[in-house]
Amino acid sequence: MNKKRTRIILLLFLACILPLQMMAVPAIPQTVSVYQADGKQVQIKLYGDEHFHYATDAYGYLINQKADGNYYYSSFSQDGRVQLSEHPYGSMQKAMHREQIP
Numbered sequence: 001m002n003k004k005r006t007r008i009i010l011l012l013f014l015a016c017i018l019p020l021q022m023m024a025v026p027a028i029p030q031t032v033s034v035y036q037a038d039g040k041q042v043q044i045k046l047y048g049d050e051h052f053h054y055a056t057d058a059y060g061y062l063i064n065q066k067a068d069g070n071y072y073y074s075s076f077s078q079d080g081r082v083q084l085s086e087h088p089y090g091s092m093q094k095a096m097h098r099e100q101i102p
Helices: 002-022
Strands: 031-035 041-048 053-056 062-065 071-076 082-088
């Protein structure tokens, strides 16, 4: 009787807890205004959810935020890691080619 009761309680607990882990809030589907550390307003597009997410500019260039609060253009290194460039988002010409942003 005690084992049966323990199993029922465990199953009820898991039934309540597991769905909470599976729900992830998706990113806002439109562009969002954010501010660089110098006060300049820029537009970013968010993708993903709370478990995996990234941001791009209006042209699809990958951007990430550094510890200084600024967003920077990013690229992938040879081993697949994201590396941030020294170019802050909004500082480059919009008609650039992707190869020029490393």
